[in-house]
Amino acid sequence: xxxxxxxxxxxxxxxxxxxxxxxxxxxxxxxxxxxxxxxxxxxxxxxxxxxxxxxxxxxxxxxxxxxxxxxxxxxxxxxxxxxxxxxxxxxxxxxxxxxxxxxxxxxxxxxxxxxxxxxxxxxxxxxxxxxxxxxxxxxxxxxxxxxxxxxxxxxxxxxxxxxxxxxxxxxxxxxxxxxxxxxxxxxxxxxxxxxxxxxxxxxxxxxxxxxxxxxxxxxxxxxxxxxxxxxxxxxxxxxxxxxxxxxxxxxxxxxxxxxxxxxxx
Numbered sequence: 001x002x003x004x005x006x007x008x009x010x011x012x013x014x015x016x017x018x019x020x021x022x023x024x025x026x027x028x029x030x031x032x033x034x035x036x037x038x039x040x041x042x043x044x045x046x047x048x049x050x051x052x053x054x055x056x057x058x059x060x061x062x063x064x065x066x067x068x069x070x071x072x073x074x075x076x077x078x079x080x081x082x083x084x085x086x087x088x089x090x091x092x093x094x095x096x097x098x099x100x101x102x103x104x105x106x107x108x109x110x111x112x113x114x115x116x117x118x119x120x121x122x123x124x125x126x127x128x129x130x131x132x133x134x135x136x137x138x139x140x141x142x143x144x145x146x147x148x149x150x151x152x153x154x155x156x157x158x159x160x161x162x163x164x165x166x167x168x169x170x171x172x173x174x175x176x177x178x179x180x181x182x183x184x185x186x187x188x189x190x191x192x193x194x195x196x197x198x199x200x201x202x203x204x205x206x207x208x209x210x211x212x213x214x215x216x217x218x219x220x221x222x223x224x225x226x227x228x229x230x231x232x233x234x235x236x237x238x239x240x241x242x243x244x245x246x247x248x249x250x251x252x253x254x255x256x257x258x259x260x261x262x263x264x265x
Contacts, residue, residue: 002048002066004028004059006084007037009173014041016087019097022075025084026066029058034084046073054191061192064147064154076100077141082170089117091168096138104140109164111139111157117169118236121176126234129222129241137170150192176237197255198262205259212248219245 001013003025014037017023023043027034038045049069052062060066071079078100082088088096092114104110116133118125136155139145144158157163197208223241232238 001025001082001084002028002060002063002070003030003034003038003084005030005032005034007033009085010034010037011040012173013082013084013087014038014043016089016093017080017082019093020080024070024073026070028053028060044073046070062150063192064149064151067147067153071141071146074141078138079141079145080138082137083172086170086172088170089168092166092170095166095168099138107162109162110143111136111145111155111161112164112166114138114166115169117171119171119173120237120240125236127226127230128236129219129226129244134165138166150196152193174240176239178240193251194254194258197251198258205255208255209252212252216245216248219248 001010001024003010004027007030014023018041023041025034025038025043025045026048027038027045028048035045046069048060048066052060052065052069054061067081070081078096080088080096099112113134114137116130116135118128135153136145136157139155139157143161145155145161148154148156197205200208219241223236223245226235227238235241236244
């Protein structure tokens with residue numbers, strides 16, 4: 001887990017993985033109770049390498065590099081990664097234990113896609129535009145798996161790696177307050193995301209714009225389908241879905257502005 005003043009959510013995350021033999025936190029200089037909570041759960045804490053930080057602020061500039069740093073420090077071959085405000089389901093924990101303890105046979109998966117589920121104000125959301133939201137959260141060192149981007153957690157595996165899919169989820173937790181006045185979209189426009197987008201070549205940037213417009217439209221269609229079929233009781237709050245739909249568009253706008261300012265000084 002990457003941590004920075006994560007005390008409010010860290011205990012829930014660590015509680016879900018407390019049975020794991022090796023828990024690593026890569027900390028960015030927390031000043032709250034993050035490190036004390038880590039000690040309660042016997043987690044190892046390493047310091048984020050300065051080459052992954054912005055020199056002017058000391059904040060994380062390369063999340064992928066920092067995650068690779070943790071994998072290099074791991075004692076075992078099987079990796080599970082989480083954010084400090086997430087947790088895993090008990091069923092996913094059991095799946096991981098079964099796979100990690102078994103003798104691997106040729107042709108069996110060494111990397112697994114894991115679905116997401118979202119809680120908002122403690123309520124499980126059954127239908128969302130980003131479901132099932134598979135990510136590679138569990139994989140083996142033998143895959144050569146490493147993160148290749150500063151953000152968005154893109155993992156590259158060795159050619160021929162056998163991929164599996166698990167059915168039990170990891171959990172993400174939000175509050176409805178995050179989505180008031182569309183606050184959520186702007187929250188996620190970190191400096192690193194804008195820089196990554198704006199520093200592309202011209203045609204790569206055009207592709208980036210088209211891809212994100214398409215992503216926004218796809219989210220809108222999925223959200224509309226969910227509301228028409230399932231109503232509003234078990235679906236994402238409308239403000240949350242609007243935030244997700246607007247997120248790619250706002251990233252485009254911020255990246256264009258950044259690119260223009262960079263070009264004209």
